[in-house]
Amino acid sequence: MRALGLKSKSTILVVGCGAIGGIYAAHLARVTDVVGVDTNVAHVDAINRDGLKVFGRTTVVARFPAYDDAVSLPAGPIDAVLILVKSQATAAAFSAISPRLSGRSIVVTLQNGMGNVETLASLCDWDLAHGVSTEAGRYAEPGVIEHLIHGEESWLGPARGSLASIAWLGQLMNEAGFPTRVVADPRGAIWSKFLFNCVMNPIGAILLGENRARYEVPQVAELIDAMFAEGVRVAEAQGIALQFDPTAIVKKIRAGELPLTKHAGSMAVDVAAGRETELDAMTGYLVRKARALDIPVPVTETVYRLAKGVEFAARLRQGS
DSSP: OTTOOOOOOOOEEEEEEEHHHHHHHHHHTTTTTTEESSOHHHHHHHHHHHOOEEEEOOOEEEEOEEEEEGSSOOOOEOSEEEOOOOOOGHHHHHHHHHHHHSSSSSSEOOOSSSHHHHHHHHHHHOOOOEEEOOOOEEETTEEEEEEEOOOOOEEEEEEEEESGGGGHHHHHHHHHHHHHEEEEEEEEEEEHHHHHHHHHHHHHHHTTTTTTHHHHHHHHHHHHHHHHHHHHHHHTTOOOOOOOOTTHHHHHHHSSOOOSSSSOOOHHHHHHHTTOOOOTTHHHHHHHHHHHHHHHHHHHHHHHHHHHHHHHHHHHTTTT
């Protein structure tokens, strides 16, 4: 395993090379050995043929071996497994790749939804790290990822194991171009990003992926602010001090400090394609946690119910 300050390469297995996974795989491949796994066969073929191309906020063309099924993975030691699939695929994805790993890897989740740490902890006894990425992107076409937001800072910390055991990984993230803090308890940062996703993703899906509607309709702005307020109360009730303002990007776009993009969130993209979304691992999780804490979140519950209906209707239209 790579030790802090040493130049020897580690091997990182990136599970899920879509929007965020692709951004991480491409940048990490510039400083260490990367292996990718993704179920999108056309995407994997393009990566193996032409490399993974990232454009937008950063521009990278990275070459690394990619596989469209875990059975094809060469067996061998992996220093860290970076899980970046949708939350509903976590158990199946990790169960598929774990028999191909030898030794003991650090398992890392930077996923948007909640519940992934618990799922991974139930499937292995390896050291487990959780954190949050402030990157944003979209899958453009096979072998191509658009980098929409290059975050100022990300956080990483142990969910099981010691802080020292993941220090090398934080250094590697920094070398790859992702400013990363390694901290004992990253929940404040995780919940800050989580609340952003809980609010903005379902709103984007309900509004048919039209990002202007999230910012130019006063009634929608009021709805967004009310949801954020409810989410902050749920975090505070758990003793979690938010690391940063979850509304920061929203405020900057409203003030004209950041440009408005066409991207209304991954959930809107999934709904448009008739795919299952991460709604239950995001807004649904927040609703369940609020109920367990006996905290009323009526606005969030209403948006969650509407988004469930929108997702169902979209899948019917696509014949799913």
